[in-house]
Amino acid sequence: MKHRLKASQYAILLTVMLTASVGDTLLSRGMAQVGAVDLHHLGLLFRALANPYILSGIVLLIGFFASYMTALSWADLTFVMPATAFGYVVVALLSRFWLHEHLSVYRWAGILLIVCAVGFVAGGPSRTEHPTDADLDVMDCGAGR
């Protein structure tokens, strides 16, 4: 069974890819400003909520969860999974070209593998299902007529 994706559904997958990685990066940057939190200073967590990076990160992660669940409502888990993994690639590329960090050969190889994985899955159907026993019974009945 083949299902073609609409432009809006591709936009949802793009949102899944970008929001998780950018959200995590914002949280990381915000927590670096807030400082280390330990059991004796849990109040810092509430102060962290006033940090604009943390707030933006939380909003993006809520957006990630909403778009991830929306994608799962019309696509297979094994179709959406590589899209979420693409977030790792976005983080690595952001760190290379925005933060000017050095990427080792291993990391470039990792990026290449994940990009290939997304390409493999994107070329196939978004939703598949094995025929259930009930479906097979219906098909048998149809063949008998």
Place this chain on the structure above:
Amino acid sequence: MLGSETSLRAWSCILGVAALAIAGECLIAAAMRGLGDLDHLRTGPGIRGYLGPVRAVLSSPIFVAGALCMALNFFALLFTLSIVDLSLAAPATASLTYIGNAAAAKLFLREDVDRRRWLAVLFVAVGVVLLAH
């Protein structure tokens, strides 16, 4: 001897974290598949129209069970990070979760995980490990 015991404990924690993530993601995927395309559940135009999908998702017991597993996964990961280095725990749990999700999707969600998807899962799992290098 102590080293192997610590290693066994570390890998048990990593497997536990991955198992909770797999259970959570599969339950959430099953719940969302059961609800169908969320666009069809919208009750009207504008932001109020999204109340229908939100209500439908939150009232699904399978979704609630999945969300509970994801919450447990979060705390299990925090516990694991207290005994295992992040450089091992993060790629190991992510890779095992991707592979386990593919197997669980085939077994429980009856997805057609063909050779192309298995290859993609394998590439993602190895790619995540390489990125953490």
